[in-house]
Amino acid sequence: MTSSGFSAVLSEDQWLPLARKHRERVQPFVEGFLARRSAGHKHPVEDFLFTYYSQKPGQLLRWHPGAGVVLSGAAAGERRDWKFYRTLSKPELAAAGLDGGTTAVTVDLPAFAAARGEAAAFTSMLLSRTAARKPTLGCFGMHEWAMAYKSDTNGIRHEYLQLRLGPEGTDELVERSKIRCTHFDAFRFYAPQATPLNELQPTRKNQPDLEQPGCLHANMDLYKWAYKLVPLLPSELVMDCFELSWRIRTMDMRASPYDLQDWGYSPIPVETPAGRSEYAAAQRQFSEESQQLRAGILGLLEPFQEQRWSQSPPAESSAPDRNPTT
Secondary structure, eight states: OOTTSOSEEEOHHHHHHHHHHHHHHHHHHHHHHHHHHHHTOOOTTTTHHHHTSSOOHHHHHSOOOOTTEEEESGGGGGGGGSTTEEEOOHHHHHHTTOOTTOOEEEEOHHHHHHHHHHHHHHHHHHHHHHHTSOOOOOOTTHHHHHHTTTHHHHOOSSTTSOBTTHHHHHHHHHHHSOBOOOOHHHHTTSOTTTGGGBSSOOOSTTHHHHOOTTOHHHHHHHHHHHHTTTTTSOHHHHHHHHHHHHHHHHHHHHTSSBOOGGGTOOOOOTTSHHHHHHHHHHHHHHHHHHHHHHHHHHHHHHHHHTTOOOOSOOOGGGSOOOSOOO
């Protein structure tokens, strides 16, 4: 923290390379999706983070330094019109060691707090409670299979894909498996006949009581919670969450009932002991990585939570995105 109260004051020579580096990091993920969308094509794995979550590719490409950082120079001027940014006052410029005529911007914390305070409080509560629990690693991805249960009657969400074990094999595996999904945004897309087979009955209301760090979808959702806190959080942390979500989505679909070999993905055969062992090992690794990212988000939220942005219960708008899970 500088004497001005800001954590850092960056010149154009310092922050423009960071913005370019971020764009270069994001671009490979975005380009394929935009090309497919333009051509009217779908990808069962790589489109997910852009279609399920509400963050748009253009928003992801924008670099944000995070709260407390000052960006100076002419190039910072365009950010004066960006949401939750503000220009520095003359006294602040002087305190930051900048000339009175310098263009400089920073995150507008009061505006962010007024608009997103309840969402930030909900996120802090949910991630804290999730982080405090031990990971449960025995689900073996059965949530995806439960969504495809009784497909002869219900159909399947990815109508352009085939079921690896066929409808009967898929149903048989669901019926002989222990299903204990803790994530509401997976459970709510179960086939109707599969919902009573789940040992738990997740709801939006009991979500904070059930989320746990072994859950693939709870860990993918770290990307969502991070981008909903932009520009409070730095883009580097948002992209760390995005890349974890990307890898989890790949593993989730490899272990799903769908045959993705024509798309270049070998299956994780969770119907076998070897496949379940492979699944649990990857799940454990993702759980450990997710806990580090949760700690990072919570660490940046803590000083702002101490300002007690809001004392009211979490608003409905702070609940997860309501898009199809697969």
